[in-house]
Amino acid sequence: MAPRSSRRSKRRQGGGGDGTPETSQATDSSRRTRRNASPRRRQQPKNYTPWFIAGGAAIVIVLVAAIVFQVLSGAGASANFEFSVYQGEEHFGGAENVNFTELLDDGKPIVLNFWAGDCPPCRAEMPAFERVWVENKEDVLFIGLDVGVFTGLGTETSGRALLNELGITYPIGAPPNRTPVVNYTVRSMPTTVFFGADGQIMDRADGAINEARLSSIIDRLLEGAS
Numbered sequence: 001m002a003p004r005s006s007r008r009s010k011r012r013q014g015g016g017g018d019g020t021p022e023t024s025q026a027t028d029s030s031r032r033t034r035r036n037a038s039p040r041r042r043q044q045p046k047n048y049t050p051w052f053i054a055g056g057a058a059i060v061i062v063l064v065a066a067i068v069f070q071v072l073s074g075a076g077a078s079a080n081f082e083f084s085v086y087q088g089e090e091h092f093g094g095a096e097n098v099n100f101t102e103l104l105d106d107g108k109p110i111v112l113n114f115w116a117g118d119c120p121p122c123r124a125e126m127p128a129f130e131r132v133w134v135e136n137k138e139d140v141l142f143i144g145l146d147v148g149v150f151t152g153l154g155t156e157t158s159g160r161a162l163l164n165e166l167g168i169t170y171p172i173g174a175p176p177n178r179t180p181v182v183n184y185t186v187r188s189m190p191t192t193v194f195f196g197a198d199g200q201i202m203d204r205a206d207g208a209i210n211e212a213r214l215s216s217i218i219d220r221l222l223e224g225a226s
Helices: 002-015 022-041 050-072 100-104 119-135 156-166 177-183 210-226
Strands: 082-087 097-099 110-115 140-146 171-173 191-195 201-206
Touching: 002 022, 082 156, 097 100, 100 110, 110 119, 119 140, 119 156, 156 171, 191 210, 201 210
Parallel strands: 110 140, 140 171
Antiparallel strands: 082 097, 082 171, 110 191, 191 201
16 A cells, blocks of 8 residues: 555645646636637627618619610600511502601601510400501501511511401511610510601500500590691
């Protein structure tokens, strides 16, 4: 058995004066140091809210400006384009290719209808256009503009087939490019733009239009022309 003095010496070497192991004291001290120091290392999260608000406001301003520009540029303003004639050459002096501005200069109200051969709403409204055209063709010029190839809603072949099927007789043509679709901001099919005798846009219909509304607009066009 080891002498008592030796055992007391080992205890003194393995622990502190209060009986707590020295390694445990060091660990507790390290933890306290980290806890005390951690608040200094933490940073407040950055507040990006003002930037998001400013960016959102800028986007809204740009969108509103674009809409206002389109409204101002489209209200009352006409844009020129050319088109080749499918039928109704006699209403254009026998010409097979027509400049739209020249028609506006004739001093006659014009109904410009954007349509396509594979467009169901176009098919639905065309018989009403035909009836109103027959009633008013001496005073108002109707022009059906086939833009199927530019809207993915048909070809010249499908357009001509629809005209024959429905027995449409008012003048019909097709542009060589997308110019009228872009200039008149055609976003839905069909779209109809109404021009007064002075060549200015008086009204428009985005989407199919029924016969009653069409006749009402025609009456207003004729009143403005008298």
